[in-house]
Amino acid sequence: MMPRLIALICKRESVSAEEFQNYYEKNHAPLIESLFPTLKGYKRTYLLESNMLNDALPLESDNNASPFDVITELTFDDEDGLEQFFARGADEEVVDAIRNDEANFLDGKKTIMYRVE
Secondary structure (H helix, E strand, O other): OOOEEEEEEOEOOOOOHHHHHHHHHHHHHHHHHHHOOOEEEEEEEEOOHHHOOOOOOOOOOOOOOOOOOEEEEEEEOOHHHHHHHHHHHOOHHHHHHHHHHHOOOEOHHHOEEEEEO
16 A cells, blocks of 8 residues: 555635635645655645535534645655655755745644554
8 A cells, every 4th residue: 555644734814715725736736746756646635615514414513614724645656755755854955945835825833744544
């Protein structure tokens, strides 16, 4: 099975949902793909409030707002590819490039990342 990471990401409050998605697709995604050559899959699923199932499937609280704006899935061919991703992600220049770009459209303090099966 290919190693996978899931990131739950919030946009900056000052950025509209449309601006967030446009910036992510046109600027941030190409940057990430260029910085991490072992990344084999990089899928974004945007969470639209109109798609929330609270009325049809009331399993959550009454709060209609999702705390996240996108679920990002990163996949790798193998464990070595994932390890190279983490090693590259520890490089100070790579971290700076990512953080500087993220400041334009997302709230990095709220990002949560999981390894999933």
